[in-house]
Amino acid sequence: MSIENVSRRNFLGGVFSAGALVLAARILPEEALADTNEYHGKAASAALRPSIYLGVEPDGTVYIVTHRSEMGTGIRTTLPLVAADELDADWSKVKIEQGIGDKRYGDQNTDGSKSIRGFFVAFREAGASARTMLVQAAAAQWGVSASECKAQLHVVTHTPSGRKLSYGELAQAAGKLPVPKPEALQFKPKSEWRYIGKESQIADLADICTGKAVFGMDVKRPGMLYASVERPPVMGGSVQSMDDKAALQVRGVKQTASIDPFKPPYTFQPLGGVAVIADSTWAAFQGRKKLKIEWNNGANASHDSEQYKKELLETARKPGKVVRNIGDVDAAFAKGGKIVDAEYYVPLLAHATMEPPVALAEFRDGKVEAWVPTQNPQAVQDTVAGALGIKPEDVTCHVTLLGGGFGRKSKPDYVAEAAILSKKTGKPIKLVWSREDDLRFDYYHAVAGMYHKAAMDDKGKTTAWLHRSVFPSISSMNDASSMYGFNVEYGMGLNDMPFDIPNHRAENGPAKAHVRIGWLRSVANIYHVFSGLSFADELAHAAGRDPLEYQLELIGNGRIIDFKSQGVADYWNYGESYEKFPFDTARLRKVLEIAGEKSGWGKRKPGNGWGIGVAASRSFTSYVASVVEVEVDKNGKIHIPRTWQVADVGMVINPDRVRSQFEGAAVMGASIALSGEISLSDGRVKQSNFNTYPVARMNQAPLRTDVHIVESSALPGGVGEPGVPPFVPAFANAVFAATGKRVRELPFSKHKLV
16 A cells, blocks of 8 residues: 655645545646746737737737736736726636736735726726727728727627627737827726626636645745745844754755844845755754754843833823824813723734745746745845845746735745755755744734823713824834834824814824834734724713714714825825825715614614624725624623625725625634734744634634625725724724623733623
8 A cells, every 4th residue: 555645736636526536646747836837928929919918819819917916815817807808808718827026017016905006007008908909900901990890809890891800810910000008098988898897706716726726835846955944033133053963864854054144124134044955844844843053032032022012001101203183182181071091902913824935946047036925026036136146137036826915925035035045055945934933933013002082072072082102113124223103104094093073183102123013914004993993982982872973973074184284294095196095084984874774783782792893994095894793602702793894995896806805804803803912022922823823713703794895986996905904993892882891902812701
């Protein structure tokens, strides 16, 4: 009897074959994996190529390049749908190519929920340009006016005579015509849209379900070796001494190699350490366990989360840097009335993607070729080039599918590790992070301490609000001495609070980073919106008012907020033009009102272990309201029977993907609220795997999530991230309604509710 290792790909490929039940047989030959994710570049050499994103061949095939990264959002399908619609292409004749890292594509960082916002127009122009050129080519061949011709479903028709020519027949002639200028293009009217706004299955679905899809861990190269790195346990640490004798005795281990510690600031540099290089992942992991290393832990060796929390909250009680100011908060407080104040705390959070970081890099003749599950292939080029002292254009980055991203995989430190080791060994290196590595050496979402103080008149109306926030900033990535946030973090729930209050001041206090700080799905909105909308709920209860009605009162009448007049000269607005994407409180009010209607708000009285909570916020230029229903049993265990997510994300390209993102956001929000916490003692991260950093299981996640998409003609907004921020305070508000206990410090797992 022989025993053979069966990969995920081979197992699924067998199980999903017609009539097959295969448990231990190789379905695909190993050599089939050697050139996976090869960049074919058919669009770049097509007969008709009006755009870097699109090409049409004489056989009628339309190649559309997706230059963004697919990590579950469906963007590999959604952007091509835009181009195919304007081209009026037959979707069955469209082939999607994954773009490599290349500055000609524009921004490739699949982050900030901006793929559609940033490239809807570009892909629409690509399709419209090709359609226009095909019509012009047909008109020239028939000797008629282009106005008499119409492109429809891969065919150009001369309307008066009924003559037809396929796109393939016209491709070469059309390719010789000048590309129309954008201002000369005529886009299809909404009434003729074939794909935009319609339900569409993602292009990768069948391959993913049958194990054919290529993720980072799937890629192989001839002669490659595997590597696992033992990194300094404290940020900024370095190797003091190392004994690798026992490691080298492990079967399959080939050698060890050092990686130098980063030179501040840390940016996307590797942390440093010692790599064990072997002929299998197992051997590399086992060899690594045998390393004997003494560390110089450096300045962060005494860092402790509990002490740091006290420091953050103490700082939040003191005046800070003013980042927005309306009226005179101090004078309003001095008048007396009812004063309410509270402090909130959110711990460090990890990305914990289902696929931990992995990269395959091959250094040869002064150049690097890498196969990576990355959100930012251009950052891979720059980071690897900087680590090896070569030019960015000498780094080729092939982008695989990502097993989750959430912002972690836009930071390519792990790719630099693989490239460094490939250069040292002269072999292709697949660098594999374990789950423990993933949790202990992340770019963490910042810990934050917040202080809120409000004054209310005798009718319960809020007349003044002070909001202070203290957190180690993402800017510490590029400036080790940074102690304050910057406009990106301020514009996520701190200096853009939408409430119509006559006296309001937002402040930011100093905080030093002791771990790597990065961005995670929805970024600073997580702590700012949690604290701000939980405190709004507190004010409603203090006033004896219904929380939904009170939040609507705080928002006030529909208006476009003028931030410049309120001391916010550099309002970030998610990198978008404020003229095109203003902060419109009428849209925020609408999602909140619809959420109340859909959830049947007010029809049942909370209490006795049952509660319902609400929150609404604007982020990534989209407007989202969350209503969360909870049940708290006699043991204090929280159940989430149902949630309602109402989203105004502007024009929708693929409704199915929008719904899936908001369903996923509810699960992630539940994970953050229930159990998300990274903590440190003696500078070392305590958590190591999902037993100590749990994510919401099936019995903890919302049992049902209803997503309502608001019909909108506004420009497309963000989708991937805006669902997370309002869920967490809505959940907290629901727990308060059910139990009467206000939780101001996440996660809920730290608190007894009964």
